[in-house]
Amino acid sequence: MKKNIVSIIAFMVTLIMLSCEKPLNTYDSKDSIYFNDAARLPLFSGDIIKDSTIVSFSLAKSQDSVVNMVVSTTGAKSAQDRPYKLTVNTFSTAKEGVHFEILNKSFSIKKNQLKDTVRIKFLRKADMQTNTFLLSFDLLENENFITGMNNKVTNQTTGKKISYINYRWYINDIIKKPARWLDTYLGTFTRKKLFLMVDVLNIDPAYLDASVSVAEMVAYAKYMQRYLNDQKLQGNTILEDDGSIMIMGPSVQ
Numbered sequence: 001m002k003k004n005i006v007s008i009i010a011f012m013v014t015l016i017m018l019s020c021e022k023p024l025n026t027y028d029s030k031d032s033i034y035f036n037d038a039a040r041l042p043l044f045s046g047d048i049i050k051d052s053t054i055v056s057f058s059l060a061k062s063q064d065s066v067v068n069m070v071v072s073t074t075g076a077k078s079a080q081d082r083p084y085k086l087t088v089n090t091f092s093t094a095k096e097g098v099h100f101e102i103l104n105k106s107f108s109i110k111k112n113q114l115k116d117t118v119r120i121k122f123l124r125k126a127d128m129q130t131n132t133f134l135l136s137f138d139l140l141e142n143e144n145f146i147t148g149m150n151n152k153v154t155n156q157t158t159g160k161k162i163s164y165i166n167y168r169w170y171i172n173d174i175i176k177k178p179a180r181w182l183d184t185y186l187g188t189f190t191r192k193k194l195f196l197m198v199d200v201l202n203i204d205p206a207y208l209d210a211s212v213s214v215a216e217m218v219a220y221a222k223y224m225q226r227y228l229n230d231q232k233l234q235g236n237t238i239l240e241d242d243g244s245i246m247i248m249g250p251s252v253q
Contacts, residue, residue: 031075033084033145034164035137036115039072039152049154052168057124058175059205061198066103069118069137069167073109073145082144083108086118089136094171099123099133109144120169128173129191135169178208185214185221187249190240200227221252 038051055065071084086107094100103119110116120135141147149164177189187193198205201220212220225248231238238246247253 029148030144030146031073032148033071033073033109033139033141034147034149035139035167036070036072038162038164038167039149049162051163051166052170054170054172055122056171056176057122057128057173059178059209060124061204063124065122065124067120067122067169069120070115071107071109071118071139072115074149075114077112077114078109080111081108083142084116084145085140085142087138087140089138089166092134092136093131094133094135094169099125099128099171100135100169122169122171124173128171129175132170132172132174135171137167137169139165178205179210180208180212180217182214182217183249184251185217185249186224187221187247190246192241193246196238196246197224200224218252221248224248225252 035051037053038049040049053067055067057065071086073082073084084107088096096102100123101121103121107118108116118137139145139147147165151161151163151165154160154162175191175194178194181189183189186197194205194208197203197208197220201223203220208217228238228246228248232245240246
């Protein structure tokens with residue numbers, strides 16, 4: 001009996017040793033690629049995590065705008081460059097070479113990095129004054145990355161989601177009335193009047209939206225009315241697009 005017990009113990013020890021030699025299963029998967037703005041942690045209270053951005057030229061002086069779109073990856077850094085696949089979605093209405101240009105020559109997560117920056121130049125065009133154009137990007141899987149991070153539900157009630165692999169840009173030049181524009185001094189708001197003021201006064205239209213004081217506005221309005229009067233005396237009456245004579249507000253007449 002004692003001999004049988006010894007044999008059993010020896011057999012069990014052999015099984016344990018063999019099981020220890022069996023290789024352990026390890027996690028083996030490609031890293032995921034995603035748009036950084038959609039998956040990053042909020043930096044402060046009220047910080048909005050987003051998968052789209054509006055670019056408006058309406059109160060800008062420039063004729064183009066360069067923006068950055070950051071692409072990130074999960075996992076560890078690599079000792080070599082890792083190309084990723086970025087495509088323009090077919091639902092896009094913005095046209096490359098007309099409304100935008102992609103400044104990057106190639107797309108890759110550089111060695112020892114976990115992020116890459118895509119630089120996009122938006123071009124201000126006349127058709128943006130009446131239309132909002134969509135530029136939509138998709139991240140696709142390739143030999144280096146998967147798209148394991150697809151989306152996240154941000155509202156359980158409505159089911160609203162934010163996408164990690166699709167990012168949208170909405171571009172327009174649809175003019176808006178600056179927030180601090182006062183008709184009593186500046187008169188009826190029109191696009192033509194706003195940009196005449198920008199040229200004559202050499203001011204940034206965004207300044208009229210956020211920072212201009214009432215005293216400055218009065219001074220601007222008086223100066224512009226004198227300018228309009230002088231132009232009229234010189235035989236160059238400035239008209240609005242509807243054919244009416246451009247004037248400033250009643251308080252500066």
